[in-house]
Amino acid sequence: MSSTDNEPAPSLYAAHEPIFPRRVTGWFRNLKWIIMIFTLGIYYVTPWIRWDRGPNLPDQAVLIDLANRRFFFFWIEIWPHEFYFIAGLLIMAGLGLFLFTSAMGRVWCGYACPQTVWTDLFILVERWIEGDRNARLRLHNQKKWDLRKARLRLTKWTSWMIIGLATGGAWVFYFADAPTLLVDLVTGNAHPIAYTTIAVLTATTFFFGGIAREQICIYACPWPRIQAAMMDEDTLVVGYRTWRGEPRKHSEEVKAGEPQGDCIDCMACVNVCPVGIDIRDGEQLECITCALCIDACDDVMAKIGKPRGLIDYMAISDETNERAGKPIKPVMKHILRPRTIMYTALWSLVGFGLVFALFIRADIEMSVAPVRNPIFVTLSDGSIRNTYDVRLLNKHGEDRPFRLSVVGDPALRIQLEGTPYESVNVPADTSFLQKVYVIAPAGSDPANSERTQFRLWAEDTSNGERAHKDTIFNGRDN
Structure with a gap:
């Protein structure tokens, strides 16, 4: 038996060697500092910006209100059925990434990617505490732990943990009123989901920015494989x-x-x-x-x-x-x-479409859902009644009176559940569900026809703004 038969098979994987970048100065390094300060400033400061929207809406400039299913961005309010705005922004982000990559390669990765920004911040803190490259290499190669090494590592890890905690804390502030949530977090009254989210983001920020670093860019990120x-x-x-x-x-x-x-x-x-x-x-x-x-x-x-x-x-x-x-x-x-130029044109086209849609959207909206069980009801006088669930959306910051009416066959008349009037008061910035009855007298064409098309109108009587939906009246097919 040869000596080589007893030798272990060579490993297919090399052990990871930690990287300790040396400090450098220059135009590109200064640009990276500026972008890091700018992007981190936006992330940490934005939840604290106040924006007065009146007594019935939150005063936070940027808020993802999951409880009420709305997104607030300064003067813009996005409702659930307007998710196409978010989809459009995601498309613009993708096209922007294609544009930058086509022009200058992985320039996004090198300057503005969150992994790069936080890794730069963690390395900066590491350099402040442990010294530049040579000092950090000596500390890393020092196998024996003494008081100095323990002190430097504990200080560094504590600083990283504080950064991670601030990162997770800033994230949850985007989903609730920041000052209120901060008090609740400190006093222990916040929802467990808030504490769990902060804990998870603190751990992942610590690991990604301090431990994994470049390995995220090399192994975990799919972008290097598709950028070509x-x-x-x-x-x-x-x-x-x-x-x-x-x-x-x-x-x-x-x-x-x-x-x-x-x-x-x-x-x-x-x-x-x-x-x-x-x-x-x-x-x-x-x-x-x-x-x-x-x-x-x-x-x-x-x-x-x-x-x-x-x-x-x-x-x-x-x-x-x-x-x-x-x-x-x-x-x-x-x-x-x-x-x-093609990427820029597509990016601009999507952006223009979003801005155009934002300016032409109505401040009142409505949806109509016919009640199908039963399809119609025959009243004591022989008239036929259909029932509809009408949802009225008031995007204004104050209560508005909405008057409902029908247009189509003149024999049709409208009745609102819970009120003898044809108007209903819709609370401010609210989606309001109103049950509506449409009645056709006995012997009229709608009552004797299987299907009659008509239009249901909703008018804001305070300013005359209107919305409508077309639907069907179901009668007896004689």
């Missing part, structure tokens, strides 16, 4: 100019007369990468196009007296001209091309 469908040879992506950088050597390795590229193999681009790849190996699935490697490389080029751009945003279609030293396309020609 939106990209082509004119898409601007972060790349390495091999024709300029190779052969790469450290300055002490260069011998007289040997060719030398601009890359000095300093590993700065690798050390700042949040997903731990070497961009010099070419475009890779893991790359989130954050451009931190550009800042790191530009800083090194400035120190050794070389022009910037060894690592830069570039398109594959420009490679031939760059190698030959010829002019390349301007950036805007890469961005404004048929694919991106």
Whole structure:
């Protein structure tokens, strides 16, 4: 038996190596800081913005009111039957993602994706507490736990937990009045669902932003696998100019007369990468196009007296001209091309449609549902009565009187359950159900016909606004 027979089979999976990105400064890093502050500010502050809607509506500017099945966004109120507005916004978000990917690759992932934003925040806190890359590597490689390591790790994990708690807390504030819910949470009077949601989001934020980090982008996110469908040879992506950088050597390795590229193999681009790849190996699935490697490389080029751009945003279609030293396309020609123009046109079309629908929607609406059991009732005087469930929607902030009437055959008359009048008072910002009777006298055409079409009108008598629905009156088929 050979010695190799006793050796264990090689593993198909490599152990995960933690990534500790080095601090970097530059234009793209500053842009990422600005976007992080802006997006986190929107997320944490928005539930606390107040908006006066009158005495009968919540004063929160942005509120997802699941109990009453409505969505409030400043002056806009979306009702359940208007879900097409939400669907339209989701379509616009998808088209926007296609547009950005077609123009500049995974630029969304590198700058505005929640996973990226929170991971940046967690790494920033880690750097404040444990130090920059080398210090964090030394702490990680220190196998023996002493008081200093325990103190630093406990401080870091506590800070991460506070961020996660704030993240989960901010999320639940979008579903209830934020000041009231905060008091209930602190005093222990909030609904168990609120505490459960906060606990789950705290744990997932801690894990995704602090522990998993780049593994979410590499393994869990489906976008890297499908982004190629939106990209082509004119898409601007972060790349390495091999024709300029190779052969790469450290300055002490260069011998007289040997060719030398601009890359000095300093590993700065690798050390700042949040997903731990070497961009010099070419475009890779893991790359989130954050451009931190550009800042790191530009800083090194400035120190050794070389022009910037060894690592830069570039398109594959420009490679031939760059190698030959010829002019390349301007950036805007890469961005404004048929694919991106098509996505922009579709995005604008959906947005215009949503705005148009928002401005033409009525402040009163109605729905009519005939009661089918029984189809009709014969009254003592021989007249025929049909029953209808009429739902009246008053979107105004005050009570409104609605008058109901029928138009069609002149023999039809209307009667409202619970009132001798043809008007009903609909409470403010409410969907109100009213039972309505439509009666045809004995011997009239509707009473003797199997089906008679008519129109039921609802009029807001305070301003004359009207809504209508067509329906059927069922009579005896003689």
